[in-house]
Amino acid sequence: MFQDLEGIEEKYNRLLLSLSDPAVIGNPQRFKDLSKERSELEPLVKKYREYKKVKKDIRDSRHILEDGQTDSDLRGLAEADLVELQKKEDLLAHELRILLLPDDPFDRKNVLLEIRAGAGGDESSLFAQDLCRMYTRYSESKGWQVEVMDQSLSPIGGFKEVILGIRGKNVYSSLKYESGVHRVQRVPRTEASGRIHTSTVTVAVLPEADEVDVKIDAKDLKIEAFGASGPGGQNVNRNYTAIRVTHKPSGLVVSCQDEKSQHRNKERALRILRSRLMDVAKQKQDREIAQNRKSQVGTGERSEKIRTYNFPQSRLTDHRINLTLHKLEAALDGDLNEVIEALALHFQARELDQQLERKGNLSNEIQL
Numbered sequence: 001m002f003q004d005l006e007g008i009e010e011k012y013n014r015l016l017l018s019l020s021d022p023a024v025i026g027n028p029q030r031f032k033d034l035s036k037e038r039s040e041l042e043p044l045v046k047k048y049r050e051y052k053k054v055k056k057d058i059r060d061s062r063h064i065l066e067d068g069q070t071d072s073d074l075r076g077l078a079e080a081d082l083v084e085l086q087k088k089e090d091l092l093a094h095e096l097r098i099l100l101l102p103d104d105p106f107d108r109k110n111v112l113l114e115i116r117a118g119a120g121g122d123e124s125s126l127f128a129q130d131l132c133r134m135y136t137r138y139s140e141s142k143g144w145q146v147e148v149m150d151q152s153l154s155p156i157g158g159f160k161e162v163i164l165g166i167r168g169k170n171v172y173s174s175l176k177y178e179s180g181v182h183r184v185q186r187v188p189r190t191e192a193s194g195r196i197h198t199s200t201v202t203v204a205v206l207p208e209a210d211e212v213d214v215k216i217d218a219k220d221l222k223i224e225a226f227g228a229s230g231p232g233g234q235n236v237n238r239n240y241t242a243i244r245v246t247h248k249p250s251g252l253v254v255s256c257q258d259e260k261s262q263h264r265n266k267e268r269a270l271r272i273l274r275s276r277l278m279d280v281a282k283q284k285q286d287r288e289i290a291q292n293r294k295s296q297v298g299t300g301e302r303s304e305k306i307r308t309y310n311f312p313q314s315r316l317t318d319h320r321i322n323l324t325l326h327k328l329e330a331a332l333d334g335d336l337n338e339v340i341e342a343l344a345l346h347f348q349a350r351e352l353d354q355q356l357e358r359k360g361n362l363s364n365e366i367q368l
Contacts, residue, residue: 005048005096015034047092048096051092054092058089065078065082101348104173104176109171109207110171115128116128118199119198123199124184124199124200128159128161133332147167148164149258150257151258163272167208179205181200182203183309184198186311186312206276207279209278216277223244225244241257242262242265243257243266244269307319320343320346
């Protein structure tokens with residue numbers, strides 16, 4: 001690991017020299033590319049330099065303790081420092097291993113976030129609306145742009161389904177662990193007797209595919225126009241502006257009707273279709289990798305319940321990491337940083353364990 005880190009630090013230093021070269025400064029595209037590469041390496045290099053300083057401080061403390069002429073007061077300080085420095089060394093080494101994990105190729109992508117009402121009827125659609133607001137508020141707090149790609153309203157004003165397009169820096173990296181079944185426990189506004197009901201909503205987070213990621217042959221598409229309609233069966237307009245796109249090889253169907261323009265609805269439908277096709281391919285690849293590793297936790301399918309929102313106790317519980325927060329109102333208002341950061345640390349640590357296990361298996365095979 002440390003040989004890799006030395007090489008990365010040397011590369012970082014070369015990049016700094018290149019960025020001060022007049023020839024590079026005079027080439028805007030070259031300067032932009034090298035600046036991006038430098039910024040990607042900088043967090044790792046800073047952490048490694050911090051680690052090297054702690055290692056030096058440990059050596060200095062041990063030198064003081066080994067010196068027979070050191071007085072008792074200074075020895076006591078050195079012993080206390082050494083204990084703290086060794087704890088810091090272990091923490092930094094763990095953080096460096098996580099930073100060295102291979103990047104998820106989708107982490108920097110924008111996402112399509114699909115929210116669908118599940119079990120629970122009207123109450124489920126109302127909670128889907130609450131989750132839509134939660135993710136919108138969270139996205140706004142991160143400075144991301146949110147666009148409603150498509151929606152289907154329930155008779156009482158909730159969402160049967162809503163698709164959000166979210167664009168910004170590292171959106172998928174932050175939201176990718178939100179896919180799954182979200183359960184709500186509360187007294188529905190339609191419940192006269194005050195009984196607590198349990199309802200579910202499914203969330204799917206798809207990295208948004210570019211045209212270069214997924215190429216769709218026009219002959220594989222069936223595109224139909226139909227009249228858009230709103231709640232209660234009333235026509236949004238009398239023109240056939242809504243679009244339904246069917247991808248014949250996969251059977252995937254996408255409909256969009258929110259825009260007044262047929263062209264815009266078609267454009268949105270194709271964006272959603274590309275992302276769903278890429279997600280199907282990604283899930284297949286993930287299943288194959290998981291089967292090869294034989295080390296899955298659960299099935300990894302979206303049908304698993306991942307989180308419970310309990311209103312009577314103002315409690316949010318993420319079942320994957322056994323995290324419980326008694327700040328439900330804040331979370332539903334978009335304050336998701338604590339749970340999302342905890343999920344990221346958990347899954348990064350799990351990936352690190354799997355990586356070390358693979359290296360151990362490879363080492364055993366070589367010895368055999």
